[in-house]
């Protein structure tokens with residue numbers, strides 16, 4: 304698999320504070336890598352280095368599709384969705400997506416299909432200032448996707464999205480990934496990242512302390528309980544190898560599992576009416592805290 308992102312031995316200091324201490328990370332074409340870690344771990348610093356906002360201050364190398372992110376032509380291969388990006392509020396949705404296309408060297412006509420893909424066509428004439436939080440996230444994603452980036456960097460992208468909007472968001476990304484776009488996503492929605500990412504990389508105090516498939520990282524944990532209101536019948540749920548036992552709690556079902564990511568994938572795929580989803584017990588973050596190699600705080 305060709306790498307769309309290569310991070311090699313990157314170190315970064317802010318004055319006397321070492322934020323990154325020798326980080327290596329690859330994202331392959333079509334791959335989704337989730338970046339997790341506690342507050343202050345260095346996630347934002349790494350994202351800012353990848354997007355070219357910061358330059359490594361203490362050594363290392365970053366390449367996007369083989370190019371240096373400090374060069375504008377390389378950054379055109381990159382799409383970014385950030386948590387709190389301000390839009391020029393007087394501009395309209397359609398103008399913003401069209402502008403992003405033109406700045407990326409694409410025709411104005413590229414905006415239409417992407418806006419349709421993200422259900423923004425009906426909002427084309429609406430000022431960005433008038434959008435809801437979820438609509439702003441969709442607008443950002445449309446602006447990022449309109450240039451068909453090799454790499455998408457998403458910083459907490461589903462914050463503020465409801466369950467159907469979140470599902471749609473990951474569906475759109477799955478379609479892009481099938482066409483070769485690599486995704487690096489930071490998120491605190493740990494169970495969700497486990498459900499959508501091919502690999503999870505955990506950063507702690509500037510170092511990678513764990514990396515692997517979500518299932519690998521979770522496999523050492525005791526059972527978790529997934530609770531949801533679901534239209535799926537119990538016979539179908541019993542067929543799933545991830546489900547260890549089922550009990551009913553009012554109109555919710557409680558499913559005990561060792562592998563909530565795999566179970567969530569099936570539930571999200573098979574039940575469009577799924578709601579009130581909760582995962583209880585240890586999460587992915589707990590799964591990696593205490594892994595060998597992580598020194599005590």
Ligand SMILES: Nc1ncnc2c1ncn2[C@@H]1O[C@H](COP(=O)(O)OP(=O)(O)OP(=O)(O)O)[C@@H](O)[C@H]1O
Pocket residue numbers: 317318320321322340341342343344345346347348349
């Ligand atoms: N502009 C800055 N000046 C000085 N120190 C900084 C600056 N930005 C970040 N740091 C420090 O670098 C370290 C890594 O911070 P960073 O913001 O990258 O972590 P993070 O994993 O994104 O955290 P969070 O989850 O809280 O957003 C922290 O110790 C932080 O205090």
